[in-house]
Amino acid sequence: MILLLIIGVGLFDRIEAVAGDDILLKSELDELSLFYGGADTTRRIIRDELVNRALVVKLAERETIEVRDEEVEGLLSLRFEQLKDQLGGDEILEEECRKRGITVMELRDRYFREIRSQLLLRKFLEKKSHPYLLVTPTEVREFYDRHKDSIAIRPGTVVLKHILLLIQPSPEAIGAAAKKIAEVYDLLQRGGDFAVLAQEFSDDPYSRRRGGLLGRIRRGDLVEEFEQVVFSLKPGEISQPFQTRFGFHIAEVLSKDGESVLVRQILVAVKTTPEDTIRTKQLAMRL
Template identity: 40%
Template structure:
């Protein structure tokens, strides 16, 4: 969850170039056997402009300065990507899947809906997912390489003291921060709604088993209106385009094979694989959606209200309740601990507004977000202040270590550059 709230710092690229189909793509940089396209540079520049509040039309000079900085950053990443591949660096695909889902969910939360996300970036959600997945994979390779090379960069006490003496006036003021925990309870459909959806998809399954046409049944029964009119056809896709339970089944089917019933967060699916081309597949599906009602929301809110009362009455601690009931798998085992945040870092508006009003030890009423309903506990609040060696040795030591690591990292990159062909065409 913490990464969800910090997602803007993690999102490295999105598809924006699709806004203008008239622009002819060209190569703006070559790094060994890797190229950087104009469209890729535009995508990343528009993304950083969005993050930094730069309007390309009203601030063209700032935008062009940003474009040059972005290209420099992309070149460095490509240099390190070459080295990562040479060193056979591996990454955890499950972590890639997790980061992808977190980033997509967070962007949908920020913009309001998947449709608005597609409208904003001028392309399909499938393409957005594909581009983000590629960037996460490349960035993860580079980060893994950097971790192997620079995870241990020791700094002595003398180096820390010298750093503080030199940089004292430039060190940032510690901003006001809050330490929060939460309990997440998604709105779950009723057992009756699940039963009806399952009955519907089983009826479809029987018709398929009796030999009825898949496309005809998709048009008649599927609740995925986007694909239903195409007979459930999803076109050619690759890993990362859909949620994991769906993909795990679809990518393991043989051409022509029809799956058993598959459950995802959207409902119940039956999937048929139509074709396979290398790493891409063409599949179609029929979806029986499980609808949510206001009663489902009321039931969730009532449960959290009762849980909040039990915590406040001392019948159970917040940490115990989080471990027992929270559906946030990344924090429940830590008692719901989300860590420290500056208030502006809480990208979810509902969290930010509520936490700003809480006192240490207070628990919020249920807060609704895209992910469900939350109880939020304010563990501690720190007011802003200047850094000092006696109070903030670890923080200043980390700054000193980061500065030293940055110097050594730049020397290392410069050495790698000497052995690579690099050409900039901007």
Template identity: 30%
Template sequence: MKKQNRQMRLRFIVISTAILLSFSGLAQDSEVAIDKIIAKVDDYIILKSELERSYLDFLSRGEARGSNAKCNILQQLVVNKMLMAQSEIDSIFVDDSEVNLSLDRRMSVMAQQFGGESEIERAYGKSITQIRAEIFDNIKEQLTIQRMQSELTSGMKVTPSEVKKFFKNIPQDSLPYFSTEVSVAQIVKEPKPGKSQKDKVRNLMLDIRERLERGESFAALAKQYSQDPGSAARGGELGFYSRGELAPEYEAASLSMSPGEISMPVETQFGYHVIQLLEKRGNTYKTKHILISPQPNQEDYKRAENYIDSIRTLITLDSITFQSAAKEHSDDQQTSSAGGYFQDETGALRIPAEQLDPNIFFTIDTMKIGNITKPLRFQKEDGSYAFRIIYYNNKIAPHQANLNDDYQKIAAASLAQKRNLKISNWFDKARGNVFIEVDPEYDYCNLTN
């Protein structure tokens, strides 16, 4: 029985905890609104609502029902709380500024999906401030767990022989079947605002600063003008940051002021800021700011288009490779380091065709392999526009997994299993050193044995 339980744990303990710590905590569904403590791990608790939400998420992905599934999900929740407890022992902490950055990114994605912050508030019946407050602790826990997992599995690798052994042990009828995959790369050029646009914003910031000096409310002006979605809702407040965490120009201006003082416009990579220093505490400081980013005009757009077209010309003349040009010139951070290529979750330089952005999918559908498009204008996730050229490198027909075509994917799965085993072994040893109490309703899961 213990061997079966251990095998079960190995199959289900998952390194990524995003599915367990998500926006589902905001759900209003009465089916999961059960506030009963079902497990305690030292000072941490697990509510039945957490388990039920995670189980519903599990089912929504088409997984099979069953008591074993709930046990495995509950165990993952217990492991997460144990990792949190261990992080305190090992002094592994996540700074609030890092949490806020992650929270800002998630709220930005939500705003894109819902069509604006007001639509998010309407959907959840709560203010953005309330939603951020509810999500904050979940994100902090998630980031802490990820950091602890990285500590426990740091430096782990798999050898080619381990990959082959892993693949050999997969039953033939269990080998995954991959749909059509494509190898596609891009070079992106974002139009940068020129001097005229920058001067326009700087003059507006000078006017805002003058209004602040005359006594107008910083919070009111931040909510009206600031383009930092995270802090604008809080009246411009950023909280405490340590040296080196914010843009150097922002930090230098903040630390040169006295509490209460308001800066002249400060330019960073994000735009222009008017900053008010609130408090200094040791090596940390607290500020609030108003941010306005200059927007490119038609001239700036034309300059970006001409620039990326000149890069395309150099590539077609064999003066530079597409990969080198992408690493050196592309403004898209997600693809530039891989030579412009879109990657799957394992890092392989090809992805299922259906996962491509629809615009790119329909573009390559009209291309021949080896071709490069002319500059194409497109809309980014944040709503701004940029130009890109697309290189259609290869197309891989649907096939069953094999070592020749899918080594990188198989190696990633092999490494994940090795890491899971490490976490499982750690759980078996560590659970004897912490207080774990599980509701008798879940005794059949054998989590405390």
């Protein structure tokens, strides 16, 4: 079985790890390294995490825990936008994929499976009621702030500081996007159909084809600016245009269920250009 799979994926692929009946191939690890960096230490962390997660996902599937595609698509859409924003745009993302011998769609499919596994894992842990396993980043930060004086720095480690410079679009690009989202909002105010307008104007390719539907999201799933707006809306209420680092949004909450909301959006992205990337790099060189 393993021999046939190796032949199927290419003579030079190799098995990185085994988790139950599943195997992790080098090509798959290469794809995920695009998101997390390519250092050997990082690759080992990713590999170990994937093996542990695969085993828990198997347990979740045995207990018939399900994750709907719409849940995955909602997170996938926003996280793909985050990735493009971090790299500096669509062109750089495509170039990074070419370097690894994959297409953007193949990378998206891999990320779809990764997010599905994350959601399965979370639902499984919630069902098993192990609160000590569900530690949020906020709780980690609060614990560290309370005990940082008594936490020793391990030998062989360093305290690292860095300055992060985000690639900023031009004022002209921001103004054009703000004007476009205002025009779309005006069409909605006149009785326009949200799904139709999303399909026509939204720059989010994954929710656009579904009439803007992001799926059901929970606190902590998306960027804070987006969540602050959608969790303040009532079912059936449409937001005014608002801005995040991805662009300008109009959101509608379709339903609320405890700590989650079913939401759709229209996104007008503020696109960066190669000139914006060059300008940011020049600024970094002067620091």
